[in-house]
Amino acid sequence: MNIDHFPSRLLEEAVTEFSKLPGIGKKTALRLVLHLLKKEQDEVHRFSEAMTRLRDEVKHCRLCHNISDSDQCNICSNIARDHGVVCVVENIRDVMSIENTQQFRGVYHVLGGIISPMDGIGPSDLEIDSLLKRVEEGGIREVIFALSTTMEGDSTNFFLFKKLKGSNIRITTLARGVSVGDELEYTDELTLGRSIVNRLLYEQIIS
């Protein structure tokens, strides 16, 4: 369906705005907008205000650059967390993913991207200087690289490693290996190869 014949300019504008979102085509946008149109007025206002307020009022933590409702995020201001272990991630979603594992008690550093010459993203576009500053200021024992295991992720890891290796801290990265629940038959050769080379004591898995 080609949807050029909008009966209302207001409808057209709403659909146009919605279809600017990634993965939302004109047809989906129309469906969503017509859904909103059927809702109570205050529900639609609540929807719009949630977006506006998020954009206007959200802050970034001055330490880790995660988004936050205040100048310092809940994780950085939590004294029960280990502030000596910093996990370096690409974005906010990665923080949320790792938090959901409930396996990490340290703090984070959100780079805001990874080095990607193809997309014109260099080290200066990322929160790398502030990471180096945090390390320089002392108190950090370990930096964990938790970036994607892609070429860009590996390049960024290597760049950070070169910058950090002078300082007397432990630099680690997420373990590479067979995913829990994966069948060996479908595991790629590189991962399988690394997981044999870096094999673990069985006791480490069952403990």
Next chain:
Amino acid sequence: MNIDHFPSRLLEEAVTEFSKLPGIGKKTALRLVLHLLKKEQDEVHRFSEAMTRLRDEVKHCRLCHNISDSDQCNICSNIARDHGVVCVVENIRDVMSIENTQQFRGVYHVLGGIISPMDGIGPSDLEIDSLLKRVEEGGIREVIFALSTTMEGDSTNFFLFKKLKGSNIRITTLARGVSVGDELEYTDELTLGRSIVNRLLYEQIIS
């Protein structure tokens, strides 16, 4: 990914609002909201305002009940259209679909739904009385039923037919037949059967 660990209440609220939309899960909502968060402030405001303004300011045409920016829609106020031919449709999207064919020069009547006892929608929930009133007022030569060819659509057609058959107007419905571009092998038997019974002169197709 389970996404319960929101770093910000504002983010959580925006994601919650977005995930109320049909077909938008929490993960998609988060992706869309983080996209908005990266946009310029005025772009986000434009998005929110488009939704609020649509809900607050959009009107329904007092004649055909299509949505409109004024009391009378563009189609109903267009003197070049044939106001003697009224096409009855379920909703706004159907008007847009038919308008896009550029094959119809009459006007519309938007019922706002179809009779569906299972969903508790009866004739009084729809714009049926206003259709009968339009017909009574005269000037209408033909009413075209353009509802879905489902049981509910057929029931609604039949209900309207009973109400309208006393008046001296032509009552028609969309032709049933094989879709243009469809292979016969995949056409359902009922459609194929009807399209043989109601077969057309070949000249009608090629003209």
